[in-house]
Amino acid sequence: MLIDGHNRVVDYLRISVTERCNFRCQYCMPEKPFSWVPHENLLSFEDMFEFVKVAIDEGIKKIRLTGGEPLLRHGLVQFVKLIHDYAPNIDLAITTNAFLLEETAQSLKDAGLKRLNISLDSLKPEVAKQIAQKDVLDKVLKGIHKANSIGLGIKINCVPLKGINDSEIIDLLEYCKKNNWEIRFIEFMENSHASVKQGLSSDEMQEIISKKYKFTKGKRVGSSPSQTYILEDGYKFGIIEPHKDDFCSDCNRIRITAEGYLIPCLYFEDALSIADAIKQKDIKEASNILKKVLKNKPEKNKWGSENQSNRAFYETGG
Numbered sequence: 291m292l293i294d295g296h297n298r299v300v301d302y303l304r305i306s307v308t309e310r311c312n313f314r315c316q317y318c319m320p321e322k323p324f325s326w327v328p329h330e331n332l333l334s335f336e337d338m339f340e341f342v343k344v345a346i347d348e349g350i351k352k353i354r355l356t357g358g359e360p361l362l363r364h365g366l367v368q369f370v371k372l373i374h375d376y377a378p379n380i381d382l383a384i385t386t387n388a389f390l391l392e393e394t395a396q397s398l399k400d401a402g403l404k405r406l407n408i409s410l411d412s413l414k415p416e417v418a419k420q421i422a423q424k425d426v427l428d429k430v431l432k433g434i435h436k437a438n439s440i441g442l443g444i445k446i447n448c449v450p451l452k453g454i455n456d457s458e459i460i461d462l463l464e465y466c467k468k469n470n471w472e473i474r475f476i477e478f479m480e481n482s483h484a485s486v487k488q489g490l491s492s493d494e495m496q497e498i499i500s501k502k503y504k505f506t507k508g509k510r511v512g513s514s515p516s517q518t519y520i521l522e523d524g525y526k527f528g529i530i531e532p533h534k535d536d537f538c539s540d541c542n543r544i545r546i547t548a549e550g551y552l553i554p555c556l557y558f559e560d561a562l563s564i565a566d567a568i569k570q571k572d573i574k575e576a577s578n579i580l581k582k583v584l585k586n587k588p589e590k591n592k593w594g595s596e597n598q599s600n601r602a603f604y605e606t607g608g
């Protein structure tokens with residue numbers, strides 16, 4: 291079992307397989323083009339899998355593949371299969387913008403994937419285009435419905451932004467309710483890479499929803515970052531509330547970047563690389579580094595503090 295320096299069990303690994311993305315979401319990426327980490331600096335999927343095995347053997351029970359946009363990385367389906375075949379009971383999921391999902395959903399399912407979290411910030415083509423800075427909605431919806439039709443589990447993520455898509459909170463909720471998907475609204479997390487500056491607080495989102503629906507607060511499920519709310523007819527939606535004080539208290543996550551840096555917490559600068567250890571097939575050292583990083587996991591995120599990390603969400607995987 292993996293335990294961090296504050297006695298929290300860590301059993302959830304988020305793997306960013308690429309920082310590259312085919313979208314430029316205003317809340318995540320800068321508007322101006324910038325250079326990516328060169329391909330040769332990325333950990334190969336074979337090497338990443340060596341680390342995944344260490345992590346699973348040490349106690350990781352849940353793995354999420356994210357990015358950047360994970361479906362952009364060549365070899366992802368085989369990587370899913372490697373993980374699934376090694377640990378069929380692992381809770382394995384992908385977070386994606388769904389742009390390439392229509393063509394990849396079936397092979398991901400065949401490789402063992404069970405569920406997806408999909409970003410959907412608007413149901414209006416022009417608004418989706420404004421946020422992603424690309425005409426995306428039609429392909430995104432086709433991707434989501436394809437995945438749904440073949441039985442992949444779906445949760446929708448949405449980041450409401452002031453004056454951009456906040457008028458669509460009810461429409462998005464109803465669209466997901468109609469399709470029987472949980473939607474999770476995420477409070478915008480401030481970062482220096484985003485070109486928008488203001489999201490909605492959980493209270494503001496709840497106020498909007500309460501104008502049309504009565505709902506109650508549900509129990510927090512396990513270490514999920516999402517607070518559940520329940521409509522009168524039983525439909526559940528979530529709000530991810532990182533600005534709330536108790537958000538970090540039962541954090542069970544650790545992240546690894548596509549280059550092999552283990553990051554104990556978003557907004558936390560100190561990270562250690564497992565790349566050399568893995569390339570040298572030094573599994574013991576990789577396991578030691580994992581434990582060192584966990585020991586160093588801060589009790590609370592470092593938002594607003596002096597040593598807040600400037601790492602981007604597309605690098606850490608959100």
Ligand code: SAM
Pocket residue numbers: 311317318356357358359360385386387407408409447448449476477478479480481484603604607608
């Ligand atoms: N490209 C994939 C996607 O968009 O779903 C996966 C990577 S993305 C970085 C992972 C998650 O981070 C998405 O749900 C996205 O909405 C969220 N995210 C990105 N920037 C954010 C921000 N500034 N505040 C809150 N959530 C953010």
Ligand code: SF4
Pocket residue numbers: 311312313314315318319357358359387409603604
């Ligand atoms: Fe790309 Fe996801 Fe960031 Fe949007 S949120 S720019 S889709 S990585």
